[in-house]
Amino acid sequence: MRRILINECKQEISSFNPVLAHYDDFLVDFGDAVLAYHRPVRSEVGGALQVFGQHPNLHVIGGYSARGITSSGPVAAADFARIANEFLDAVKRALPLDAVYLALHGALASTEIDDAEGHLVERTRAIVGPTVPIVVSLDLHGILTDRILQHSDSVLVYHTNPHVDFFETGQRVARLLLRLLDNEIQPVQVRVPIPALVRGANCVTDSGLICGPLQRAIRYENSPGGLSGGIFIGNPFTDVPDLASNVLLVTDGPSDCALAEATAIANDFWALKEQIQQPLTGLEESIRLAAAATGRVVLVDAADATSSGASGDSNAILAQLLRAACPRTALIPIVDPVAVQACVKAGRNATLAIDLGGTLDPRFQPVTLTGQVTHLSDGHLRSESHGEAWFAGPTAVFKSGAITLVITTRPVSLYDRTLFLANGQHPADFDMTVVKSPLCQPHFFNDGAELVLNIDAPGATSANLLSLGHTRAARPLYPLDKDFTYTPMPKVFARSCR
Helix, strand or coil, X not given: CEEEEEEEEECCECCCCCCCECHHHEEEEECHHHHHHHCCCCCHHHHHHHHHCCCCCEEEEEEXXXXXXXXXXCECHHHHHHHHHHHHHHHHHHCCCCEEEEEECCCCCECCCCCHHHHHHHHHHHHHCCCCCEEEEECCCXXXXXXXXXXXXXXXXXXXXXXXXXXXXXXXXXXXXXXXHCCCCCEEEEEEEECECCCCHHHCCCCXXXXXXXXXXXXXXXXXXXXXEEEECCCCCCCCCCCCEEEEEEEECCCHHHHHHHHHHHHHHHHCCCCCCCCCEEHHHHHHHHHHCCCCEEEECHHHCHHXXXXXXXXXXXXXXXXXXXXXXXXXXXXXXXXXXXXXXXXXXXXXXXXXXXXXXXXXXXXXXXXXXXXXXXXXXXXXXXXXXXXXXXXXXXXXXXXXXXXXXXXXXXXXCXXXXXXXXXXXXXXXXXXXXXXXXXXXCCXXXXXXXXXXXXXXXXXXXXXXXXXXXXXXXXXXXXXXXXCCCCEEEECCCC
């Protein structure tokens, strides 16, 4: 029986979120519980298990899983050390091994370690030795580093944004890993860094401008000799030295074709960099347009996107709605544990005044609202996108005039309607919905809307990248810097120890 270990550690951070993440902000499983959690879920690990399950000669070992409840600020050093130790202890317990699958993200950093994924891959390699295949899956918002590539045999990256191919990515990983086990292939990884940060609708992989370069990379993966191909657009909010976009092609053996194609794809991407940015509408103008509309309006507050690492407690749009005395009904999510406690104490149907917003990120000042608690819940959710378990903590629905707020104790991902629907609120029932996510599948919010407004609001994940204040990313880096030339410089990683 061939022994394959699966370990997972997934979190995306914003360096500009002042709220550090801690161990309790992760859902942690050990051993068989890792496999039991993922088997019914359309995650990367779920996809890999589906493929591995077709091979009776495999013994799949659930090692360790730490999944961030949602994206966050940097992880406190001691808490990441605990996670890393548990992750690596699981590798040691599983020895001897024939192969390892590491399901990671790519934009995780602690207050001490910039390249957290590279740290985990390197330490895993030191434990299992030079000959055991290690294959890694990463989010296309991950930050690809030399360290990850030096210590892995192959990296595979999501092909979709918004992400709908978690399961398929895991299947790709498993199939490649099985070929490695059978000694059918000798992966060589080609990385081409691109000093550009991109955001917005043109990052949508089935319709935006990024589709052209990405499809070239996917075609290479599916070509004779191709093993993996994709584009990393990185996470502009993870302010670390390796922050950049990247082309990654993995080929079976050395290939001049892979070098040439990766260089060409990088040039294609670079030519589009100015267009792959998010146009924004000012806050006051956005609310004026929303108030004047007659149909449903989506107010996109990507600056407070909890799935990108923001705190979730921005009340910038709420405050502007109040200042403008907008009469239209609005549905708004916000993180405020103090307000939730007040609502829980008062009880359902109670009327009270609460302060909202700014309890986590001091750039926001609380606003006071009087209204009624219409619903309370424990915050246990099941994602409508892929079935994963989420935990928002105690949650209250609070109605004040035309405004309905879903107030959570913890931030959760808001790239679909899970939080709203689980608390009895449907976006289609409101004139306006605040969506704290840069990109969602259209049918969740945008379909049928008269206006979709991307708002230039303050926050830790603003698409107004010049407003964030990067200090650690290597420069020059577009659009933080604009007057420089770029020549693609491919890097080749080939492990010869097998």
